[in-house]
Amino acid sequence: MATPHHAPPAHTLPTLADLLGSASVVSLPLHTRFRGVDAREAVILRGPEGATEFSPFVEYDDVEALAWLAGAIDFGWTTPPPPLRDRIAVNATLPAVGPSEVAAVLDRYPGCRTIKVKVAERGQTLDDDIARVREARAYLGTSGRIRLDANGGWNVDEAEHAIHALAEFDLEYVEQPCASVDDLWEIRQRVKYMGIPVAADESVRKVEDPLEVARRGAADVLVIKAQPLGGIHSALDIVERAGLPVVVSSALDTSIGIAMGAHLAASIPNLEYDCGLATAALLAADVTAEPLVPVDGSIAVTRPVLDESLVQKSLATAERDAWWRDRLSRVYGLLTEFSDTKGRHCA
Template identity: 60%
Template structure:
């Protein structure tokens, strides 16, 4: 694959640390349904000069990785952003690894959405659980909807190939991060493109035919946002499209540069953000050049939280979300305020990550 050469933008000037800490409010918002092990979402919300911003790398992430999230939050809160090309973003429903009977209630939180991304490969669950859940989503949405799956790197190559064969009957739009490594993604794509050794009429042969006819694609998420080289996945031919997130990639400008370099279609997603973080993702999706977006974006996840930082959350209506920046609600910030100990932990984390950004600038 020939990659375009677009220089990465220079980082914007950092606001003073004291100013950042002065406008920081730390929240802890319960999830309506446990989501990838998260039952309470913590986030540092910045009441910044250009509007609400968010710093919310998950607690287990180290400072080196979290610093990119802080760069994104500061850039979005203190600096002018690239121009937008669209005023509304279509979004997908996100279905956690719930039992099949819970699927209709989850989908009801995403009114009008005709695309769903289903979490699979949950620790402690089986492939049979995944098949049952995906079947429930397909039956609820109908044959003309798009259904995607996201394994968060939870399968080996062999498990991924077996799972995609088992799920082929549901006409998947794509499989997101079926395996953790770039080389593994390459191998999954190779195996799914090859003819099976089984004879005609076997289950494997039939499901491979379905995969090829339905053009099931491989999407990369963690292999982009958690990689030291986010373009490695494109150079290796390991994915058909990329899932990009503004916070982990260091902000909207840097994400746009990565998309231009990679030359692959993209979906913009969130990391279970509050509406302050969702606004950043919406701006990224709205600023992408025409033709870059490959369908509904994973930016409806504020609907999975039992609360928000605004009185008017950025949640799906009619299958999409209109472009806007939420106004922080003091009462919501008070109601969901984290404990003093957790607030101090997040402020210390901001201070450490800020020092890394200062060091990188010199």
């Protein structure tokens, strides 16, 4: 069974009753459809260190959600490392919208000079991608940076063709152009002469061994997310061992989850790239009166205070609340099983 890369020690785990008693299940509408959904569901938890978030995507099974719960507990029940900076430069995120919608989306990211453009969307064509990226480049002008995110949607030949077609827009890197590590290695060899780096996201957070992509030389950059990697402490361990530049990103979190990512980014000594931590701008509602949206191209390293009235306004239906509580309970059982096994092995 896949396990969080570094779960909190067993004695720091809160009880299931503590988690369920502190939990609020929210459903936050999005400005623009993203990842096939119009609303983002999350479980907000209240720990001794502050609010935290458990929000694995609904299609993930309990085993994959295990690291997400470890990450939520890590942020809510363990003190984060001391920050090395108080603000994090961030990129805008452009969903797979039509060209006419690009400016309205990007206007929600004031001061951001890097845009991550979603490409390889199911049901769309390369011509759709080209039109979207062209519009993003026109919005930025010549000085900003454009990175692409295909979410593993191309095979190697499709990726090579698409990267050639999109290279004219001066790409910073291409994120997860192909799904497998083997294919990432292959496409990296094919486009290396073009000087366009390959970044790995799913090949870090959705695999048994998050360091395989680095050992194989299949990526130039790692995209890391705090919650799916088991929390800040676990993610920092991966960064240190990988030895590659990293981009800290979010998973369409509320501002509480974004804060977890911001604290991770603030703890990394060399942060060369703008981070993907501005996705709260995609939400039409949040759980704090001071959401972590970009100001002058960056977000603050802080822990937002829950606004309980906003939480109440965004509560999910009774059916969805029960679904998430049942899921949390099942995943907690897996987490305690893993922690007990780890403890026996270390005894």
